[in-house]
Each structure stands twice: as C-alpha cells, then as structure tokens.
Amino acid sequence: MGRAIKSVEILILVDGHVAMGTLLGEAGFSALVDVIYDDESKFRLLFDTGSDTPALQHNLGILEEDLDSIDILVLSHGHWDHVGGVMDVLAEVDKKIPVLCHPHALAQKIFVREDDTIPIGIQDFFEKDDLEKMTDLILSRDPYQISEGIWSTGEVPRTNEFEKLTGKLLDVVTEIEGETHPDKLLDDLSLVFQLKDENIVILAGCCHAGIVNTANHASTITGSSSIVGIVGGLHLNNASAERMKYTLDTLVGYPLTLVAPCHCTGLRGKAAFMNTFGDTFLHVGVGSKITFPVS
Numbered sequence: 001m002g003r004a005i006k007s008v009e010i011l012i013l014v015d016g017h018v019a020m021g022t023l024l025g026e027a028g029f030s031a032l033v034d035v036i037y038d039d040e041s042k043f044r045l046l047f048d049t050g051s052d053t054p055a056l057q058h059n060l061g062i063l064e065e066d067l068d069s070i071d072i073l074v075l076s077h078g079h080w081d082h083v084g085g086v087m088d089v090l091a092e093v094d095k096k097i098p099v100l101c102h103p104h105a106l107a108q109k110i111f112v113r114e115d116d117t118i119p120i121g122i123q124d125f126f127e128k129d130d131l132e133k134m135t136d137l138i139l140s141r142d143p144y145q146i147s148e149g150i151w152s153t154g155e156v157p158r159t160n161e162f163e164k165l166t167g168k169l170l171d172v173v174t175e176i177e178g179e180t181h182p183d184k185l186l187d188d189l190s191l192v193f194q195l196k197d198e199n200i201v202i203l204a205g206c207c208h209a210g211i212v213n214t215a216n217h218a219s220t221i222t223g224s225s226s227i228v229g230i231v232g233g234l235h236l237n238n239a240s241a242e243r244m245k246y247t248l249d250t251l252v253g254y255p256l257t258l259v260a261p262c263h264c265t266g267l268r269g270k271a272a273f274m275n276t277f278g279d280t281f282l283h284v285g286v287g288s289k290i291t292f293p294v295s
Helices: 055-062 086-094 129-132 167-173 211-222 241-251 263-280
Strands: 005-014 029-036 042-047 073-074 098-100 109-111 115-117 136-141 145-147 150-152 172-176 177-184 190-195 200-204 227-234 258-262 289-293
Touching: 005 055, 005 190, 042 145, 042 167, 055 086, 086 129, 109 167, 129 136, 167 172, 177 289, 190 211, 200 211, 211 227, 227 263, 227 289, 241 263, 258 263, 258 289
Parallel strands: 042 073, 073 098, 098 136, 200 227, 227 258
Antiparallel strands: 005 029, 005 289, 029 042, 109 115, 109 172, 145 150, 150 190, 172 177, 190 200
8 A cells, every 4th residue: 555644734935914923924825735644754845936025935034944845836826926936936946846737827817907908927927938947847637646645636627606706807818829718717726635534635725716616626536525624715805795605604514623714815704714613713824834634
C-alpha cells in the first residue's frame, strides 16, 4: 500500500485580513500547505501567489518561511489577485517546479465598462511563453492527482441553480483561441485533501464555481462525503439571501469540524458562517495556521 495523509497544515500567506503582528495584508490570496504522511514524509505546495505587492515576500520573512522546499505551485484561477506574484515566486525557488492550472487561467481576462476596459488576468504580469520557460507547466481541465491523497478539482460541474456568477463578474470577458467570450470562469479550481481516515479537507481560492458544487465534486473525486474542513475564499461577498441560505443549509449536512472562510467570502458571508457554525467557525487571516490531523 502507498502512503496516506496523517495531517494537513495550511498557512495563510496573503489575505486582506492580518491575523497577527507586523504582517502585511493585500486584496489577494496565497496559502502554503504542508502535507505530512504516515511514513513521516512530506509534500509542500503553494496555492496561489497573491498579486505583485510586497506582501508575500514580506510575510514569508516575518513567518520565517521560504519557498525553496515547495514541490509544486497550483493556481486556483487566472485573476490578478491570485497570479500576480507567479514570476517572483518562480525566480525565488532554487529549482524548477511544476505549475498546475486550468488552461483558461492563462487566457487574457478583461473587465469591460461602458467607457473603459481593465485587464484583470495574467497579462499585466507574464505570458504563457514566459511561464513555459521557467517551469514544467501542467494544464488540466480534469481532476489532477498531485500526490497521494491530494487532488486539484479541475473544472467543477455546476449542477445547481443557486451558485451563479453575479455582480462585476458578469462584465468580464476572456480571449480563448483568438475569440472573445463572456468569462464563465471555468478555470476555477480548488484543492482536495483526503486523509488516512477518509476525511476530506477543501482549500479554495475564490470558489467561483460555488462551494456546494465544489464539495459535491470533491466527494465524487475521492469517493468520500466526509468533508471535515473548508478553508479559503468562497466569493459570497454579494451573494443573495437565497444563495446564502442554500449554501449554509447544504454545508451543515457535512461533518465539518472547522470552517475558515476568508479572502472574497466577504463580511456578510463570514458573519453567516459564524452564526451557523458557531465554534466550528474560525476567523483567519495572514499568519493563521490551520491543522487538520487524522481523527
């Protein structure tokens, strides 16, 4: 038999909320994940990089962490606040590491207003060719097994009527194979960890596909519906009351022991989770370390 996950440790490096000390906040997201296996071996990954502000490098220094030991960089999607630091990270890491993302994460993304257009994708930071020169690029629409017990979701099937793109996201277009389309954010993916006891932890970047859809997909990938942890951005900042109720009513059906929504979840979303989950809710930010051990 192969090795199995004994614990998952998630350290938030970039977020809009600072949990401690002289760390810096920014409007992006990044998390450093350490997976410890039952044979005491380890796997380390970086999930997103935040934008191109000094926050990531500053926080790494304050937290006395470095990125030389990461085994892979995973990008949740192609928005500026998740990919802006990619080239700086790759330049810092003293080895060639793979980068995993959906193909559309590397497409141009543009916010369109009546009198203006604003680039919100990779185009202000790097091009696909730049990335290919510095890394082993893994592009996958499907679930991808990163290591034992670790998957990216790939495209998340959107099977309910509640979790739809809303607000400014409806004004974003993307360029795919030379043609411009409304951006459905098919590149949105999350990470799924299956511990030795079959329990599941989900780490989301923005969860544009919806956390209910993502949880359903995680169960399909792993064959387990024992979801005990959800961490990351859930993009509920402008969710309707109907969507919020549907989300919470569904999630309480899982055996969650810890929920730590942050980033784009928004104040209303965090408050709703806190009121619903009580002591299971954890208010997190830059510097927070969340550990999920085998039960």
